[in-house]
Amino acid sequence: MANSTSQASGNGSFPGNIIPFQLPNTTVVGWSFVPVALCSIIANLALITVYCKTPSLRTPFGIYVVSLATVDALQSCILSLNNIATFLQIAWPYGAFYCSLVMYLGWVLIGLSNYIHLLITLNRLWAVTFPNSYRTRHNKTFACAAIIVAFAFIQVLVLPGSVVYEVRFGRYRPPYLCAFDFRQMMTWGIVASTVLNTFPNVAIMVLYPIVYYKVHSRVQDSKVVLPLNRTNFPNSNAPSTKSTGISGTLPSWGNANSAEIAGGNKTNHDVAKLPAGRRQYNGRRHFAILTALVISAVFCWTPINVVYTLMLFDIFNLKALAATTLIFFLDTLLNPLMYPLASQEWRDAFKRLLR
Incomplete structure (x- = not known):
């Protein structure tokens, strides 16, 4: 993960007598990022291709799906280089400018991924709570605008802080490591981490049971046959x-x-005219996708969020950081695999692509 927190073990070479920690050569974890990144890139590019070639998938809801796939592919392309370098070797080989770029993109891409997950959850909540309003007002323009607003909000938070950090502390960064030292900008770091990571994750966990209850209630109501003649x-x-x-x-x-x-x-x-198996509440398909994404997110996000929270209180373990970083990036691979598992329409589209 690009935004690694630093530990105090200083010799006076860094402001505040703090220098970033030096990671050991964690070979297994480092090499594990290579297949994860490659498979993630292939899977997400395949999903984007399926979306572009299948008119029935190019819906307002599909815009959230393809946006998440795009962000996941970029994470795998850009941020995995940092993880491979960090856990395979001591020295950072790509230079100071690319380190600054990677740290900035790390905040942006990870935050945008979290907020697209949140937008998908809010989309389903809107659909099952106010269906008439959803059918009338939700369209592709609205979906694109929601993602653009989320991106702009993240920029407002991340860009000034990244610039200030680089101007004040970037020149003190040792050449062997690319990391963000929370202790130099503790307030901004905690606020950014809370807003970009903790808030959307907690919001999803709170909203998902509500969506589940409403979908379940509508499905149960739809099974009632009214004896009217x-x-x-x-x-x-x-x-x-x-x-x-x-x-x-x-x-x-x-x-x-x-x-x-x-x-x-x-x-x-x-x-x-639909086959009997397809005559069902259409929202269940999108809810199944949401369920798959939530399960993947809980499994992949929770461990690293716990580790980073503990690091703020000086409770730090390098092996835990390495393992949870790898688990976190598995989410970029699992997301594109979840859609065909959760939706027959996506399965059919992938089969047509493979023919």
Whole structure:
């Protein structure tokens, strides 16, 4: 990970009598980044290709998916070089300028990845809480604007702090290590880490159970078959039962489109043409993707967040940092693998790509 915290063991060569720690040659972890980075780049580029070649996936929700894949591919391309150099050898081989660039991009890419995960969670919450508003207002323009706003917000926080750090302390950085020393800008470092990492992670953990409950409730409601029959209502305004595009039926009054009432976006005629296995609540597919991403994020993010929190209190272990950094970057590989596992549509699209 680009933003490694430093330890105090100084000889006066760094402001505040602090110099960055010198990592040992951790061969296993260092070499492990090579296959993880290569596989992550290939998997994310394949996902971006599938998205571009499959019109049905180029939806507003799909914009969040392909944006996350782009960020993950960039993390694997750029930040893994730092991790390989850090854990395979002592000396930083790429020069001072690239070190400054990597540390800045580390804050930006990791923060943007966290906030895209949060946007996906908020997207599902909006869809299941206010379905009418979601169908009316959520479009590709809105999705792109949300990501741009998140990126701009991250820049406002990261860019000034990175510039100030480089101007004040960059020249003191020893040539053998590329790391951010939290102790030189403790307040900014804690604020940036909290806003970019802790806040979105905690928000996702809080919001996901709410989304799950609402999706589960809607699915259960969709299975209720209402015993309504037009023969019981001689009046022309009586309700009739129409296919809703999900299991079960709902009453439809007059010309109302029951598929829209149920939260779908297809007409009854379009739904009737779908295979039986596809006549289900469309939001479940996106919720399955969200579930897969949350599981991956919890597994990959939690260990390193714990390690970095402990480091703020001078509780530090090099082996723990190495292992949790590798686990953290596994998330960039797991994300593109989760979509075909969670969605039949993504599986079909990947199969067509491989033919």
